[in-house]
Structure formats: C-alpha cells, structure tokens
Amino acid sequence: MNKPLHLQYAEGLRSGDRAMLARAITLTESTNLEHRILAEKILEAVLPFTGKAIRLGITGVPGVGKSTCIEQMGLHYIQQGKSVAVLAIDPTSTRTQGSILGDKTRMTALSANPMAFIRPSPSTGVLGGIGAHTYESMLLCEAAGFEVICIETVGVGQSETDVQKLCDVFILLMLAGAGDELQGMKKGIMEWVDILVVNKADGANITQAETAANVYQQSLHWFPQNLYAWKPRAVCASSINPDGIFSSNTNH
Amino acid sequence: MVFLAVIQTIENFFNHMHENNRLSQKRKAQVVSHFKQLLQHEWMQLFWKNLHTNHDIEQDFLQHDFNPYTALKTEKERWYKLFKF
Ligand SMILES: Nc1nc2c(ncn2[C@@H]2O[C@H](COP(=O)(O)OP(=O)(O)OP(=O)(O)O)[C@@H](O)[C@H]2O)c(=O)[nH]1
Ligand SMILES: [Mg+2]
Numbered sequence: 001m002n003k004p005l006h007l008q009y010a011e012g013l014r015s016g017d018r019a020m021l022a023r024a025i026t027l028t029e030s031t032n033l034e035h036r037i038l039a040e041k042i043l044e045a046v047l048p049f050t051g052k053a054i055r056l057g058i059t060g061v062p063g064v065g066k067s068t069c070i071e072q073m074g075l076h077y078i079q080q081g082k083s084v085a086v087l088a089i090d091p092t093s094t095r096t097q098g099s100i101l102g103d104k105t106r107m108t109a110l111s112a113n114p115m116a117f118i119r120p121s122p123s124t125g126v127l128g129g130i131g132a133h134t135y136e137s138m139l140l141c142e143a144a145g146f147e148v149i150c151i152e153t154v155g156v157g158q159s160e161t162d163v164q165k166l167c168d169v170f171i172l173l174m175l176a177g178a179g180d181e182l183q184g185m186k187k188g189i190m191e192w193v194d195i196l197v198v199n200k201a202d203g204a205n206i207t208q209a210e211t212a213a214n215v216y217q218q219s220l221h222w223f224p225q226n227l228y229a230w231k232p233r234a235v236c237a238s239s240i241n242p243d244g245i246f247s248s249n250t251n252h
Numbered sequence: 253m254v255f256l257a258v259i260q261t262i263e264n265f266f267n268h269m270h271e272n273n274r275l276s277q278k279r280k281a282q283v284v285s286h287f288k289q290l291l292q293h294e295w296m297q298l299f300w301k302n303l304h305t306n307h308d309i310e311q312d313f314l315q316h317d318f319n320p321y322t323a324l325k326t327e328k329e330r331w332y333k334l335f336k337f
Contacts, residue, residue, distance in 0.1 A: 051279070054262075054266060056262065069258075073258065073259065076259055165282050165285045166282060168265075168266070168269065168275060168278065168279070169262060169265050169266070169269075171258075171262075194265055195258070195261050195262065195265065197258055227277075227278070227281075228268075228269060228274045228277070228278055229268075229274070230265060230268050230269070230274075233261050233264075235257040235258055235261050236257060237257060237258045
C-alpha cells in the first residue's frame with residue numbers, strides 16, 4: 001500500500017523537505033548495512049536530478065577563515081536567488097562536536113537563511129573515507145535543488161585530496177605573512193589549487209596580503225598546467241571588510 | 253559584503269570549464285575515482301578480489317561513453333547483483 005521507503009525519501013527531499021534531506025545524508029554516513037542499502041536506493045532514485053549545482057571545495061588551515069568566507073559567499077549567491085548547501089567536514093571524529101557547534105554559530109546569518117542548508121559531516125568512522133559519503137551527500141543536496149554546494153575541509157589530511165575529487169573548483173585559503181603555512185598542509189596541495197585566496201586582507205594586512213598574492217601568483221606559474229587548461233589564480237579577500245574585496249591579482 | 257574578486261574568479265573558472273565540455277570531463281573523471289575509492293572499502297575489496305580477479309574497473313567504466321550519472325546507476329546495479337544486495 002505504502003510507497004517504498006526510498007521513494008518516500010526521494011520525494012520528500014525533492015519537494016524541499018529539509019528533515020528528509022538531513023536523514024538521507026545520515027543514512028549515507030551510516031555504517032549499518034541496512035541504512036547503506038536504503039541510502040543506495042534513495043540515491044538511485046534521485047540520480048537523474050543531480051549534477052546541476054556548482055561544487056565549490058574550500059580548504060585551509062584551522063582559523064584561516066573558511067566558514068566566514070563560505071558564509072559571505074553563500075549570502076552573495078542567495079542574493080542572486082540561488083540556494084546554497086554547505087557540507088563542513090571535520091578532520092577528526094573526536095573534534096566533531098565542538099567544531100560543528102562552532103561552525104554553526106559562526107555561519108549564523110547563513111544557517112538562519114531558508115535558502116541555505118548547513119551540514120557538518122564526520123570524516124572518520126565512515127566507510128570509504130570522506131570521499132565516498134560526501135560525494136553522496138552532495139548528490140542528495142543537488143537532488144534537493146541546491147544550486148551551489150560548498151564543501152569545507154581543513155587542509156591537513158587525506159580529506160583534501162578526497163575533496164578535490166568531488167568539487168569543480170578547489171579553493172585554498174591562506175594567510176599572508178604566515179610564511180610556512182604550507183608546511184602544515186598536505187604535500188602537493190598546490191597542484192590541486194584552482195583559486196588561491198589570501199584571506200583576511202583587511203586592516204593592517206592589506207599590503208602584505210597583496211604582496212603575498214603576487215608571490216603566490218608567480219609560484220603558481222611553475223606548476224604544470226592542469227588537465228583542464230585552467231591557470232590557477234591568486235586573489236585577496238576579506239570577509240569583514242565592509243567594502244568587500246578590493247582589487248585582485250588577475251593579470252594573467 | 254561581497255567578495256568581488258573571489259566571486260569573479262569563480263565565475264571566470266566556470267566560464268572556462270564550460271568551454272569544450274571541460275566540466276563534464278572533469279566530473280566524469282571524478283566519478284571514476286569515486287568508484288575506485290568505493291572499491292577500497294575492505295569488504296568491497298574482498299568481494300572484488302574473489303569475484304573479478306583480473307577486472308579493470310576503470311577501463312570498463314571508461315568504455316561506455318556516457319553520462320556519468322547513468323553510468324553510476326548502471327554500475328551500481330551491477331554491484332547490487334554482484335554483492336547480492
Ligand atoms: N580580520 C579578519 N578576520 C577574519 C576574516 N575571516 C574570518 N576571520 C576571523 O578568523 C577566525 C576564524 O574564522 P573561521 O571562519 O571560523 O575559520 P575556519 O577556517 O572556518 O576555522 P576552522 O573551521 O576551525 O578550521 C574568526 O575569529 C573570524 O572572525 C577576515 O576576512 N578578516
Ligand atoms: Mg570552519
């Protein structure tokens with residue numbers, strides 16, 4: 001009599017039911033076999049409706065300003081009439097609780113916006129690592145009609161190499177003057193970068209940030225051109241500068 | 253409020269990727285790598301080893317010239333059968 005469960009899920013999330021979407025994502029993250037099977041069926045049912053979003057991967061060391069940046073970008077896209085889903089991936093399950101709360105509180109304006117959906121997601125204890133279930137969560141968000149997907153990861157572990165396999169554009173946030181910030185990052189990360197953002201380019205940091213962006217832009221030239229012939233760009237940004245972002249370094 | 257430089261660069265990026273089908277090529281490659289990752293699940297690996305000793309998933313996968321989503325579906329169906337889901 002009743003519709004099969006996976007079709008109820010599929011319809012629910014397609015109709016914009018956020019609770020259904022959240023539950024479907026939980027199923028994809030589950031290690032319970034029955035949950036996985038249900039998740040697979042839901043995914044199958046919604047696959048034709050996926051693939052229409054732009055997928056942004058945002059990475060950088062803790063505190064570089066990823067969440068704040070995502071919030072501002074998210075609000076920008078919402079202003080343009082687009083709905084935004086954020087998948088925030090936590091590097092360790094032990095840190096999960098505190099950090100999730102932190103991110104949620106930081107993205108206050110975004111999480112209060114009906115056009116946005118924010119979902120923290122564990123990176124460990126999940127079959128196949130983050131790549132497997134984040135990919136699926138992303139597909140579910142797309143099926144639910146989200147047009148912009150932002151995936152936030154901390155740039156220190158396996159999760160980035162995974163994330164660059166999921167997103168269309170890989171955005172790395174850095175700070176000017178931190179000098180050896182790359183040392184804490186996964187080796188080779190620069191090769192994945194599509195857009196390098198020198199963040200917190202405000203107040204006393206402005207000149208330093210512009211210089212840093214120039215230096216990074218130069219060094220990005222030394223990386224072999226990627227498969228898709230995109231030349232990586234370095235730009236400055238600030239999430240707190242009310243005038244928004246001033247000029248960027250894009251003369252290449 | 254708005255990150256003109258970042259937003260603008262993202263827009264340039266997508267304009268670039270929409271030329272010559274680059275974006276769908278990139279996504280196609282990502283689906284392949286997604287499956288490779290799924291195959292790394294211990295249990296999957298075990299089944300895979302037993303059932304398909306010499307099978308090259310990537311070759312097989314790339315042979316369909318396909319919409320990745322349809323391929324994903326087809327591939328999953330095959331896996332369900334294989335793994336008796
Ligand atoms: N001056 C300045 N401060 C910023 C900017 N963006 C973020 N911050 C501050 O930097 C701190 C960290 O910002 P978050 O956005 O939480 O950084 P995050 O990279 O998401 O941090 P984790 O999620 O813990 O890895 C906060 O106190 C922000 O207020 C910026 O553009 N300029
Ligand atoms: Mg954060």
